Amino acid sequence: ETGVTQSPTHLIKTRGQQVTLRCSSQSGHNTVSWYQQALGQGPQFIFQYYREEENGRGNFPPRFSGLQFPNYSSELNVNALELDDSALYLCASSPGDRGTDTQYFGPGTRLTVL
């Protein structure tokens, strides 16, 4: 059984640029959630996708957007990057449509915005 994988591992961008982060969910899981974890903080919920539809969104601006594909992999897109967007971005998959089912996290993508 393959766990949750994320790419890239690290990324450096400059202010104003756009970035796409990718996540492959664990086999058999149809729900993907994205979190932002700033240094010294707990993860903050960005949004969740269930069967290719957004199924909940946290307090993040519209420049944070996402997609889920038929194979349940997912992308997180961030436009017009700001310095405060520097963080570890975590993807988590779960087997059901309830976002609070046990979630299995990937290793994260470390984004640095200069």
Place this chain on the structure above:
Amino acid sequence: TQLLEQSPQFLSIQEGENLTVYCNSSSVFSSLQWYRQEPGEGPVLLVTVVTGGEVKKLKRLTFQFGDARKDSSLHITAAQPGDTGLYLCAGGIYGGSQGNLIFGKGTKLSVKP
């Protein structure tokens, strides 16, 4: 806004000592999960508790969910250097746009040999 407060924020102890980490909220959660996170990695699930008053044991770790499902604790007996890491609690809320986990800021534990 649901918030989870974890305490202490930092904890540095010697190998063999016992410790307790607390997770408190004014909100009721349908479930509570504890994770451990190492630097540069994603959180790894330790346990999920769903019933008020529930106690779960995982080797030297004991997890308790409060009767009112607003708080939880993690107790580690005879801590070892391998227990070092960031311990996160996360509360689950079912339904609607809040189908997600609310995380605390974490307790950073350091166990020295």
